[in-house]
Structure formats: structure tokens, C-alpha cells
Amino acid sequence: MKTFSDLSRLSLNQITTNQWSVREAVEGCVRAGIPAIAIWRNKLAETGLQETVNIVRNAGLTVSSLCRGGGFPATSASERQANIDENRRAIDEAAALHAAVLVLVCGPTPDRNIDAARGMVTDAIEQLLPYATERGVKLGIEPLHPMFAADRSVIVTLAEATRLAKRFASPQVGVVVDVYHVWWDPEVYASIEQATGHILGFHVNDWAVPLPDTLHGRRMMGDGVIEIRRLRHAVEQAGYHGPIEVEILNQTIWNMPGDDVLKLMCQRYLEHV
Amino acid sequence: MKTFSDLSRLSLNQITTNQWSVREAVEGCVRAGIPAIAIWRNKLAETGLQETVNIVRNAGLTVSSLCRGGGFPATSASERQANIDENRRAIDEAAALHAAVLVLVCGPTPDRNIDAARGMVTDAIEQLLPYATERGVKLGIEPLHPMFAADRSVIVTLAEATRLAKRFASPQVGVVVDVYHVWWDPEVYASIEQATGHILGFHVNDWAVPLPDTLHGRRMMGDGVIEIRRLRHAVEQAGYHGPIEVEILNQTIWNMPGDDVLKLMCQRYLEHV
Numbered sequence: 141m142k143t144f145s146d147l148s149r150l151s152l153n154q155i156t157t158n159q160w161s162v163r164e165a166v167e168g169c170v171r172a173g174i175p176a177i178a179i180w181r182n183k184l185a186e187t188g189l190q191e192t193v194n195i196v197r198n199a200g201l202t203v204s205s206l207c208r209g210g211g212f213p214a215t216s217a218s219e220r221q222a223n224i225d226e227n228r229r230a231i232d233e234a235a236a237l238h239a240a241v242l243v244l245v246c247g248p249t250p251d252r253n254i255d256a257a258r259g260m261v262t263d264a265i266e267q268l269l270p271y272a273t274e275r276g277v278k279l280g281i282e283p284l285h286p287m288f289a290a291d292r293s294v295i296v297t298l299a300e301a302t303r304l305a306k307r308f309a310s311p312q313v314g315v316v317v318d319v320y321h322v323w324w325d326p327e328v329y330a331s332i333e334q335a336t337g338h339i340l341g342f343h344v345n346d347w348a349v350p351l352p353d354t355l356h357g358r359r360m361m362g363d364g365v366i367e368i369r370r371l372r373h374a375v376e377q378a379g380y381h382g383p384i385e386v387e388i389l390n391q392t393i394w395n396m397p398g399d400d401v402l403k404l405m406c407q408r409y410l411e412h413v
Numbered sequence: 414m415k416t417f418s419d420l421s422r423l424s425l426n427q428i429t430t431n432q433w434s435v436r437e438a439v440e441g442c443v444r445a446g447i448p449a450i451a452i453w454r455n456k457l458a459e460t461g462l463q464e465t466v467n468i469v470r471n472a473g474l475t476v477s478s479l480c481r482g483g484g485f486p487a488t489s490a491s492e493r494q495a496n497i498d499e500n501r502r503a504i505d506e507a508a509a510l511h512a513a514v515l516v517l518v519c520g521p522t523p524d525r526n527i528d529a530a531r532g533m534v535t536d537a538i539e540q541l542l543p544y545a546t547e548r549g550v551k552l553g554i555e556p557l558h559p560m561f562a563a564d565r566s567v568i569v570t571l572a573e574a575t576r577l578a579k580r581f582a583s584p585q586v587g588v589v590v591d592v593y594h595v596w597w598d599p600e601v602y603a604s605i606e607q608a609t610g611h612i613l614g615f616h617v618n619d620w621a622v623p624l625p626d627t628l629h630g631r632r633m634m635g636d637g638v639i640e641i642r643r644l645r646h647a648v649e650q651a652g653y654h655g656p657i658e659v660e661i662l663n664q665t666i667w668n669m670p671g672d673d674v675l676k677l678m679c680q681r682y683l684e685h686v
Contacts, residue, residue: 248622252638258599287560289597290622290638300599324562326573331500349521349563354627363561365525 141373144410151176151204153343153387154183156405157398162187164398166199167301172402176202176383179237179325181230204383205280205316205341206230206239211247212264213257213294220260223247227268235275240382241274241340243316246295248288249342257294262304273312280316280340281305285324287354297329298322305338315376318343318387320358323366332374339380343387346367356389359373360404361412368412384413416642416683423682424449424477426616426660427456427653430648430671435460437596437671439472445675449475449656452510456501466509477656478589478614479503479512482522485537486530486567493533496520500541508548513655514568514613516589517554519568521561523535535577538586546585553589553613554578558597560627571595571604580613591616591660593631596639605647616660617641617686629662632679634685641685657686 152174154165162183169177177196184206196203207229214220234242244265247259265279272279283301284293295301301315315335320343322328332339346364351357361368372384386405390407393401425447427438435456442450450469457465457479469476482503487493507515517538522530538552545552556574557566568574574588588608593616595601605612619637624630634641645657659678666674 173677249638252640254597254638254640285559285629286597287558287624290620290624296597324527324559324569327571347563350559351563351627353625354560365522365527367525367527 141369143369144413147406147409148175149171149173149382150406150409151178151383151385151386152203152340152402152405153178153207153385154180155207156386156388156393157401158394160398162192163195166195166201168398168402169201170199171399172406174402174406176204178205178207178385178387179203179239180207181233184233189233189236196237202383203237203239204385205241205243206237208243209243209279210245210293213247213250213260215250220264224264224267227264228271229269231272231275231277234277239277241278241316243282243341245282245284246293248291249294254289254294261295262307265304265308269308269310269312273310277312279313280341281313282316282318283319283321297325297327297387299327300333302331302335302338314338316341316343317371318345319366319368319371320345320347323347323371328371329374332378336378339375339378341382341385342372342375342380343385343393344372344409345386345388356388356391358388360388360393361375361386361408372413384409415646416630417686418683420446420679420682421448421653422657423679424451424475424656424658424674425678426451426480426658427453428480429659429661429666429678430674431667433671435465436468439468439474441671441675442474443472444672445679447675447679449477451478451480451658451660452476452512453480454506457506462506462509469510475656475659476510476512477481478514478516479507479510481516481518482552483517483566486520486523486533488523493537497537497540500537501544502608504541504545504548504550507550512550514553514589516614517552518557519554519566521564522567527562527567528554534568535580538577540583542581542583542585546583550585551613552586554586555589555591556594558594570598571608572600575604575608575611587611589614589616589646591618592639592641592644593618593620596620601644602647605644605651609651612648612651614655614658615645615648615653616658617645617682618659618661629664631661631663633661633666634659634681643685657682671673
């Protein structure tokens, strides 16, 4: 399989350098020769939308995604409406940033009825789609690892995310593939193939053994057991040739100087992705 | 859906009372009116096989399963052979105990190649099957939660376990359904239906939110988000009417007096299973 010899498809997902503000992360990317960045909404809120747009634009970076929309299921109709409204604001921000996609982490079930929660996700995306379409924002449904089904997302397999995305029969809705969330799945390669033409993003990192923590246990590429390059190749076969985000939530990495993180990230990207 | 009004199908999986020896657990079951027990091999080793057989038989308990065989994949052929040999010993023990099934936790991948590890699992079961058949021992493939794919079992969905079991076209090989491992799966009810006639065991417990620990985070039925009764009903629809094991790995429960654990377990079983 083809290896990378340049960084032209690499994107820094901002959470990987959580120690940095938007400005610091953008300047770090410029220094490291990384052409794209994924912005997190909490960081954007700290800096302000217009200032974030200016910083990114002046640096000449592409915005591979905005993280995140979603969080749809809730017990009451008014809470669900509040979640929709919050997602409209996220769509506005994604439009202002010219982000390639708004990543959706769909949210947990508010009770024991996971099927009903899945229905709420479908309903919410249906409500959001016209708004996103008017603003030219794509919605990327990211299946999370099944260990997050109870507290982060009821959408936990790529097959399910793809079925959901295809229901809308719109180029504005697709899926985001993160190796950490899908690598374990005996159907992952079949699911990637089924997602052909609907993949809007690809995230890389690695799965440590033993896993120190479900949320913050992910590692730099090469430090775990995921067949990252094989997955990247499959995603390309399925038509995705866009940015590849490195997204790592890990305190050890957050304790490193940001420039060292980017240096290591670039090296591992060339070696393992 | 039908609720239970008696304990006739309840079984104590011995790990739930890890604070107890075989003898203590068996005597506890007798006091609590629990008619069946699942024995763990490490506890059996402490007590001795013949003594364990005698204790269980004299108490009049049924042995719903022996935990566990499996652990098949390994880097070298000699290691894989050693694993097969160890599983033959487990089959002998299951036969001596008249255990209804030997539960297989199939083992992790020894490297990044999860597909190859899955092939090793298939090969190992194929090798073991004649030995198990001669001794009248059933092999129950238990899919684990996908968060254990890297360190405990490469078999992580019920669909995959069922496909694997059906390959052997033998009543001696089937699947074991544990609610903790399968509840998140959008295909779980379809998978249970596909497993009709092949289900050899059913384990209950619950998924706490937030999950304090991947291995030891499971809880008593009713303390989490799993639709246990709906899953039990589906498993019955698929033809399983055997023992229902309560299997909980949890330090808080292990710190309780064993009799209190059994009392709580019986109450929650009647309320939630």
C-alpha cells in the first residue's frame, strides 16, 4: 500500500493540542507545514468566531472540520429543540469557517430505550438538513466506539451510521471514519465499502494495550494495534481523498510542548498512515 | 413481557462472589435457594477437581457452565498448541462437572493482524471439537464487548460468534449471550434471532453510566441502562430456556458479605430479568 511522503493531506484536529488556543494551534501548524486544522467549538468560543475565522484565513489553512455538533436525544421535546438550536449555531460557525464538515457525535440515550434514542437522532438530522444545506455545510455522522453507547453516542457502528446517512439521500450528509472507533469491527471493511461516496472525514490515532482509559486512552499512531494504513487504503478505495485528521485525547500528549506534539505527529503520520 | 416469580432458572456465576471459595459459593447458593452455579477454573484449581465435583454434587446444584476456555491466538505454532492443550484440560474438567457448557473467551490478537487472529480462533475450535464431542461437552463462544478486542477477545459481536458457531454445524458448538457485551449493538435483536437454536448460555448484569472501569465496571441488574428483560425475552424467542447466570466483576460487590450479594442478586433478578 502506498505510503505518504508529504503532509499535503494531514490535518491537526485541535483536541490533539488541547494545551493550545486557536491562535497557537494555527501558528503551530504553519511552523510544522501542516496545511489543515479541525477546530473545536469550545476553543472557538474562547477566541471568538470572527477572530478564529481571521486567524485561520490569514494563515492560509484549510478547515477540515468543526467539532462538534450532535448530542440529539433528550427526554423532553423542549430539550430536543434546544439541542437542534445549538446545532444550528454550530452550522453557522462551520459555514463561517468554510469547514469541510460539521462532525456529529450523536449523543447518548437519556434512559434505557436505546432504539428510541436512535430515532431521535434520525429526526434531529432530518430537521437540521435544510438549514445545513442552505449554508453549504456538510453533516458528518461519526460512529463512536460501542463503549460510548451509554454516555456519548447511540450510533456505534459504521454500518449503522452509513445506513442513517443514506436515508437522507443528500450529498450534505455522510459519515466520518475514526480508526479508534471502528477498527475492532469484523465488518469494518465491508462497511467502508458500503459507505463509498459518503465518507466526509477520516481520523487517525491508535489503540493502546492495555487501554488506560476509554476516553483519554488513545495514542499516537504506531503506539497501538490498529491497522491504520489498511484502513486508510480502504477509505481511499471508497472514494475519500480529503484531509486526514490526527485526533488524540491523551493527557500525556497534552502535557508535551505543542511543537513537539506536531513534530511527533508528522513523523508518525508518514510512518504509519 | 413475562416476569419471573421464582429462582428456578437463576445461576450464580462464581465470579460474582469472588470473595468466596467453591465450597462457600455452593453453600451460599443452597442457603439462598439458587439451583445452579457456574464454576471458574481458578477457583476449581484451588479446591481441586474431585473435591469440587463432590461439593457441587452433594449440594444438588446444576453446573450451568465452566469459565473459561479460549485464549487461542498466539504468535507461534507451539504456543497455539499449548493453548489447545490447556483447553483440552478445561474440557475434561467440564465433563467431570457435567457442566452444561464450557464458555470460550477466544483471546486477543498477538499483533496488529486481527483477521489472522480470528482465523486462529476458528482453527482452534475445529481442533477441539472432536475432543469436546467425545466427552459430551458443549463449547459456547462468548462474544465480548468490542472494547476488549485488543486484550481479551477478537470475537466481539454476536453476529460474528454465531457465524463462527454455525460453521461447525454441530450441536456441540454454540454461543453465549452476555447482556454487558451485546446490548449496544444495533443488530443485537437480529443477531439473537439468527442464533436461534445455537444459544448455550445467557448472562446478566448491567452497564453503569458513567462506566467506572471496562473490566470491573459492570453492576447489579437494575443499576444501569441495559434493557435486560427485553434481551431475555429475545433469547427465549430464539429457543433458549436454560440457566440465567448472574456474572458481575465488581470490587464493590466483592467487598460485600457473600450472602448479602446473593440476596440482592435474587431480588434484582426477580425485578429486572
